[in-house]
Amino acid sequence: MVKVDDQQRSTVTGVYVAGEACGVGGAQLSLVEGEIAGLFAANARPPSRLLRRRAALRIFAEAMHQTYPVLPGWQSWVRTDTIACRCEEITVGTIRHAVTELGATDPRAVKSYARPGMGLCQGRVCGYPTAALVAGELGRAVTEQDLRGLAERPIGQPVPLGVLSRLEN
Ligand SMILES: Cc1cc2nc3c(=O)[nH]c(=O)nc-3n(C[C@H](O)[C@H](O)[C@H](O)COP(=O)(O)OP(=O)(O)OC[C@H]3O[C@@H](n4cnc5c(N)ncnc54)[C@H](O)[C@@H]3O)c2cc1C
Structure with a gap:
């Protein structure tokens, strides 16, 4: 923040x-x-x-x-078929499966295996819950690196072809 x-x-x-x-x-x-x-x-x-x-x-x-605080322990309220990533419709079960069966050890790897955070919101909505679910499966707390791994990306801006064509070299 x-x-x-x-x-x-x-x-x-x-x-x-x-x-x-x-x-x-x-x-x-x-x-x-x-x-x-x-x-x-x-x-x-x-x-x-x-x-x-x-x-x-x-x-x-x-x-x-x-x-409306998010109370501790919410991970135990969600079901296997609860949607965690709404853009890609990835369930809690799929995220947990990526950890327990596919061997992911951080949310970034889960993103690659199971696609949470790959949709329109780019993890803005599902990033934290995904990190918390992964950390919970691994029996540890969410780390700063977990969150950074999902959010960090270079600044991108669409560049029209006309702009490129006007460049001298
Ligand atoms: C599901 C959902 C429902 C919501 N409902 C409400 C509601 O009912 N009422 C309400 O008041 N608020 C609501 N909000 C909150 C509201 O959407 C946000 O408070 C608001 O959009 C924040 O505005 P912002 O400009 O800070 O960020 P954003 O609107 O997120 O704008 C950030 C912009 O930066 C762009 N960007 C990100 N990374 C990069 C990059 N690397 N390079 C270039 N561009 C980048 C993004 O594409 C985006 O266009 C909701 C949010 C969500 C997720």
């Missing part, structure tokens, strides 16, 4: 961060934070209504987290 100050500045000079990278708070909060980050990055002062809206949305997000 990226730590930001009131101006949405990260600890890296010149890098502003908004949205879910700073914590789960919903789409509206992400948009408002993005607007604030953009304005501060452009040396403009955001209107106070925007700052008030961010504060209110953060309070709402915190209330949601407190009202």
Whole structure:
């Protein structure tokens, strides 16, 4: 989770961060934070209504987290046929099978064997549960490396052919 100050500045000079990278708070909060980050990055002062809206949305997000906490032990509530990765429709049983029968020892390997995290959300929804299920099967806690292995990828941006054709060399 990226730590930001009131101006949405990260600890890296010149890098502003908004949205879910700073914590789960919903789409509206992400948009408002993005607007604030953009304005501060452009040396403009955001209107106070925007700052008030961010504060209110953060309070709402915190209330949601407190009202619907993910309680410890949830791994024991899910069934073999419970869907863990909705994009690829991968069940809990398939993930556990990748560990117990195919020999995967981390979520990244499970992703390769069984495809959780390979769909549209790219592990944003199923990454943590997959890591927790794998760690549970292996009798250990989820590590930072488990989560990094699922999320880390280079920044990618589609480049139109026209842009390439205009390059000189
Ligand atoms: C299943 C689900 C249901 C939800 N329902 C609600 C709801 O009802 N109401 C609500 O308020 N919020 C909801 N949310 C939360 C909401 O979607 C998020 O809070 C919001 O989308 C976060 O916005 P963001 O801009 O921070 O991130 P995102 O919307 O995730 O945007 C990040 C973007 O970065 C791109 N990206 C990622 N990696 C790279 C890379 N390496 N290179 C280039 N681009 C990259 C992604 O493709 C994506 O377009 C839901 C989330 C989920 C998963």
